[in-house]
Amino acid sequence: MGKVKCECGRVNPNGTILCESCGRALTEKAKQDKLVDMRYEGSARRSQTYNKTLIDKVWNFFSSVKVGIWIIVLLLVAASFGTILPQEFYIPSNVPPETYYEDVYGTFGKLYYLIGFHDLYNSLWFSALVAALGVSLVIASLDRVVPLYRALKNQRVDRHETFMKKQRLFAEREGTLQRAEWQRVKEALEKKKYKVRMENGALLAEKNRFTRWGPYVNHVGLIIFLLGALLRSVPGMYIDELLWIREGETLQVPGTNGEYYVKNNGFTLENYQAGEDPEVFNEAINRVGTVAKNYQTDAVLYKNENNELPGASPKLEEVQRDAIQVNQPMKFGQFAVYQTSFRQDEMKAMHFALTNKETGEEFGEIVVDLFDQQASYDLGGGYKVELLGYYPDFDGFTQEGEPTSKSPLPNNPAFLFNMITPQTPEGEVSFAQIRNTMEPLGETTFKMAFKSLDTRDVSALTIRKDLTLPVLAAGGLIFMIGVIQGSYWNHRRLWVREKNGQVYAAGHTNKNWHGLKRDIEAVLEGTTIPRPEDRQKE
Amino acid sequence: MANLAGVSSTLLEAAFFLYLAATFLFGGSIRQKGLRDGEGLNRWGRLGILVTIIGFAAQLGYFFTRWAAAGHAPVSNLFEFTTFFGMMIVGAFILLFFIYKTAVLGLFALPVALIIIAYASMFPSEISPLIPALQSHWLAIHVTTAAAGQGILAISFIAGMIYLVKNIDQTKSTKKTRWLEAVMFFIVSVVAFILLTTGFTLSGYKSEFEYVNKEDQAASQEFGLPALVGPNEGTLLTEGKMEPLAEMPAFINAKKLNTVIWSLVGGIVLYMLIRLITRRRVAALLQPLVRNVSSDLLDEIGYRSVLIGFPVFALGALIFAMIWAQIAWTRFWGWDPKEVWALITFLFYAAFLHLRLSKGWHGEKSAWLAVVGFGIIMFNLVAVNLVIAGLHSYA
Numbered sequence: 066m067g068k069v070k071c072e073c074g075r076v077n078p079n080g081t082i083l084c085e086s087c088g089r090a091l092t093e094k095a096k097q098d099k100l101v102d103m104r105y106e107g108s109a110r111r112s113q114t115y116n117k118t119l120i121d122k123v124w125n126f127f128s129s130v131k132v133g134i135w136i137i138v139l140l141l142v143a144a145s146f147g148t149i150l151p152q153e154f155y156i157p158s159n160v161p162p163e164t165y166y167e168d169v170y171g172t173f174g175k176l177y178y179l180i181g182f183h184d185l186y187n188s189l190w191f192s193a194l195v196a197a198l199g200v201s202l203v204i205a206s207l208d209r210v211v212p213l214y215r216a217l218k219n220q221r222v223d224r225h226e227t228f229m230k231k232q233r234l235f236a237e238r239e240g241t242l243q244r245a246e247w248q249r250v251k252e253a254l255e256k257k258k259y260k261v262r263m264e265n266g267a268l269l270a271e272k273n274r275f276t277r278w279g280p281y282v283n284h285v286g287l288i289i290f291l292l293g294a295l296l297r298s299v300p301g302m303y304i305d306e307l308l309w310i311r312e313g314e315t316l317q318v319p320g321t322n323g324e325y326y327v328k329n330n331g332f333t334l335e336n337y338q339a340g341e342d343p344e345v346f347n348e349a350i351n352r353v354g355t356v357a358k359n360y361q362t363d364a365v366l367y368k369n370e371n372n373e374l375p376g377a378s379p380k381l382e383e384v385q386r387d388a389i390q391v392n393q394p395m396k397f398g399q400f401a402v403y404q405t406s407f408r409q410d411e412m413k414a415m416h417f418a419l420t421n422k423e424t425g426e427e428f429g430e431i432v433v434d435l436f437d438q439q440a441s442y443d444l445g446g447g448y449k450v451e452l453l454g455y456y457p458d459f460d461g462f463t464q465e466g467e468p469t470s471k472s473p474l475p476n477n478p479a480f481l482f483n484m485i486t487p488q489t490p491e492g493e494v495s496f497a498q499i500r501n502t503m504e505p506l507g508e509t510t511f512k513m514a515f516k517s518l519d520t521r522d523v524s525a526l527t528i529r530k531d532l533t534l535p536v537l538a539a540g541g542l543i544f545m546i547g548v549i550q551g552s553y554w555n556h557r558r559l560w561v562r563e564k565n566g567q568v569y570a571a572g573h574t575n576k577n578w579h580g581l582k583r584d585i586e587a588v589l590e591g592t593t594i595p596r597p598e599d600r601q602k603e
Numbered sequence: 604m605a606n607l608a609g610v611s612s613t614l615l616e617a618a619f620f621l622y623l624a625a626t627f628l629f630g631g632s633i634r635q636k637g638l639r640d641g642e643g644l645n646r647w648g649r650l651g652i653l654v655t656i657i658g659f660a661a662q663l664g665y666f667f668t669r670w671a672a673a674g675h676a677p678v679s680n681l682f683e684f685t686t687f688f689g690m691m692i693v694g695a696f697i698l699l700f701f702i703y704k705t706a707v708l709g710l711f712a713l714p715v716a717l718i719i720i721a722y723a724s725m726f727p728s729e730i731s732p733l734i735p736a737l738q739s740h741w742l743a744i745h746v747t748t749a750a751a752g753q754g755i756l757a758i759s760f761i762a763g764m765i766y767l768v769k770n771i772d773q774t775k776s777t778k779k780t781r782w783l784e785a786v787m788f789f790i791v792s793v794v795a796f797i798l799l800t801t802g803f804t805l806s807g808y809k810s811e812f813e814y815v816n817k818e819d820q821a822a823s824q825e826f827g828l829p830a831l832v833g834p835n836e837g838t839l840l841t842e843g844k845m846e847p848l849a850e851m852p853a854f855i856n857a858k859k860l861n862t863v864i865w866s867l868v869g870g871i872v873l874y875m876l877i878r879l880i881t882r883r884r885v886a887a888l889l890q891p892l893v894r895n896v897s898s899d900l901l902d903e904i905g906y907r908s909v910l911i912g913f914p915v916f917a918l919g920a921l922i923f924a925m926i927w928a929q930i931a932w933t934r935f936w937g938w939d940p941k942e943v944w945a946l947i948t949f950l951f952y953a954a955f956l957h958l959r960l961s962k963g964w965h966g967e968k969s970a971w972l973a974v975v976g977f978g979i980i981m982f983n984l985v986a987v988n989l990v991i992a993g994l995h996s997y998a
Contacts, residue, residue, distance in 0.1 A: 104960065130957050130961065131961070137950050137954045137957070138950075140950055141946075147938065148940040148943050148987070152938055154937075154938075169817060169853075169854050170854055171852070171854075186938045342732060343673075343732075345608050345673060346731065346732045348729040349727075349730060349732065352727065353731070356734060357734050357735055358732065358734075358735070360735050391736050391738070392735065392738055392739040392930055394930065401933075404735075405933065529934070534929070534935075537925075537935070541925070545917070545918060545922065552911065552914050553910075553911070553914070576906065576907075576910070577903065577907060579703070579900065579903050
């Protein structure tokens with residue numbers, strides 16, 4: 066149905082422009098062209114042949130390189146808009162974006178936020194553009210690769226002279242060629258790694274045909290990559306959690322359903338020291354001030370052996386120990402744990418001494434753990450301190466005189482103590498903060514004097530599982546193979562034909578015509594084959 | 604070790620002057636003889652490429668001695684990266700020179716590399732230790748590959764510029780001549796920036812300001828150029844220095860804007876001087892130098908360098924970048940401005956390559972595209988590091 070039969074006898078698919086076998090022009094337009102259009106070898110592309118149904122129209126739209134370029138250009142312009150101001154995920158997390166953009170960048174910032182550019186890369190329209198690119202990649206590739214494959218597979222050695230005459234590189238002369246000349250050019254071509262075929266007084270030399278598949282291979286790679294990116298939304302493929310963990314703490318690793326626990330054995334922040342580190346760094350350290358050298362969490366990973374037993378308390382078995390540093394995540398199973406952030410010197414415990422105000426005599430020291438307080442601290446000898454109230458983030462007193470705390474985080478801890486001594490068996494009340502004591506219920510003999518503070522660091526670890534990575538890696542690898550395959554070689558062909566007392570020579574390459582010309586010059590040396598000339602010169 | 608660092612700087616200076624000498628040698632080579640396709644190189648041209656290669660070897664010497672002195676690949680700040688980028692342009696030129704044997708390419712590629720290396724030396728050049736995020740072998744792998752890709756892509760800009768200088772009709776003023784002059788003006792402004800910064804640094808000019816920053820906190824800034832614009836609520840601390848003419852809002856970095864204004868003003872002055880003295884457009888001045896080169900060959904070189912550079916760039920600036928980002932930043936892609944602009948560069952050259960498939964986009968249009976492409980690369984190098992804040996702002 067709809068096949069085109071060429072004079073040479075070949076039956077071509079509907080829509081073929083140049084006969085797959087001999088190269089004769091099959092359409093009126095191609096017959097009239099001065100130079101033949103060699104893109105895709107004049108093969109029958111679906112998009113150039115059918116345009117009736119809706120499917121045809123969609124297919125034709127997306128198979129167009131022009132449309133593809135438009136999608137690429139729209140994507141790159143759109144992507145650039147997202148870099149004018151920082152994206153939502155890079156602004157400080159403690160301020161709402163509605164106000165941040167206007168506060169910092171004025172009216173322009175407000176507009177930027179209102180248009181939705183603050184979260185451009187997650188917007189529906191940006192995703193739609195990426196999807197359009199994916200569709201274009203698939204359709205445009207399929208539309209070309211199949212007919213191109215057919216055309217290159219079926220090409221004949223003895224191309225029709227009209228085909229040769231319409232090549233960009235072409236020459237002819239009257240006369241014939243001697244057997245020795247054929248032999249000579251064949252050998253010269255083979256020396257240059259051309260595959261040479263000779264039939265019926267014609268020669269076809271061809272080299273690096275595989276490079277023609279490069280673009281399609283790299284498109285396959287890109288499609289796999291895009292599919293890999295899509296895979297992230299499949300449940301279970303991707304986990305991204307942040308865990309703030311204090312020194313000494315053991316916490317469940319989020320995202321592992323209670324199977325794993327991690328302990329922070331200590332966080333280290335090191336800076337470069339002028340003098341200690343290699344001398345060459347001194348100048349830079351002195352100019353900049355502090356340069357960080359290392360952020361490290363010494364972690365212990367545990368597995369909860371009782372995780373499968375409902376209701377059982379965790380039974381932790383050590384799995385591994387690792388120093389987690391930037392660039393050196395700890396890995397276990399499908400997870401990786403990264404050093405992401407830290408907070409230094411969070412308050413852990415406070416030391417107070419029960420002190421006689423007048424004499425300054427101390428009757429023992431108590432340590433109040435800010436995360437685990439006792440109801441009372443016995444100092445022996447009749448001395449005892451009761452904890453009446455704990456205000457981790459002290460914020461002042463209410464009108465009734467009640468102390469208040471604005472959060473459960475120990476940012477500004479304050480305590481209400483009842484001090485019991487042999488002199489004051491009823492107890493005296495002292496309100497104690499860092500470097501400050503008050504007597505809210507009248508003057509006292511004793512006070513809780515602040516002595517010292519224990520601090521510790523908090524480390525932020527990112528817990529990541531990403532099962533899409535192998536797919537993305539495969540896509541990237543295939544893309545690279547394809548792009549190298551298509552870029553670093555050229556598909557070169559040389560045709561020589563003797564027919565009815567004429568000698569024809571023509572050459573074609575998909576790119577790098579200078580290279581082909583140099584090849585031709587070298588292989589025709591010492592023969593009477595006419596030197597093909599470039600007819601597309603300036 | 605300090606001694607090694609000294610050797611390293613000397614080698615970089617040597618490379619700079621060798622490139623300068625090679626530029627003149629290439630200039631001499633095209634004066635002598637036409638360079639139509641197939642004609643061999645003359646003695647000047649051979650000498651030019653020889654000196655270029657010696658210069659390249661000297662710069663490689665700089666690179667590896669500095670590596671030894673620092674203990675890490677010297678591509679960790681703007682000075683080091685930009686210098687390396689200049690070296691990659693020279694390397695890419697040498698590569699394409701041996702494919703096409705065109706001396707005129709050197710006459711334009713080497714000055715561009717020279718300007719870039721001089722621009723690099725405007726940044727602090729001492730050897731600095733690596734912050735934790737950079738302590739990885741991927742620093743050397745990712746950055747050098749990306750810079751190599753950009754260097755090769757830059758050759759398409761050089762070829763495109765030569766193509767435009769040669770083919771745009773300079774007998775009358777058109778949109779094309781104006782755009783080409785805009786590119787020339789930009790290059791002149793960079794030269795003005797280098798001259799001004801060097802001048803004021805040598806004279807020891809410094810003025811310090813105290814101001815209120817974006818986060819509403821007190822901060823200080825030191826200006827190396829007289830402050831035409833000053834920081835938000837700034838007060839000049841250094842006595843006897845120029846008071847700013849205008850004050851900037853907090854979200855604008857006044858120091859950087861001041862530098863840009865100075866460069867533009869300097870560029871205008873320098874450019875007008877050239878125009879007034881010679882009474883010709885800058886491109887018209889260059890035109891006689893390129894008369895003999897084949898446009899077809901230039902188009903081919905431009906296309907070829909994109910073909911060679913594109914895969915290298917994709918590998919270095921996207922694939923290696925993603926691998927390292929996964930290790931250091933926990934995710935392979937995070938829409939950081941530098942990442943986005945690497946993607947934009949990639950997409951732009953992808954569009955370039957697809958446009959080559961249609962007939963109309965060879966020759967002049969393709970040359971303009973190569974110029975735009977290089978503009979994007981330079982934007983990513985300069986503006987994204989200095990203007991747009993992001994994870995890559997190491998300077």
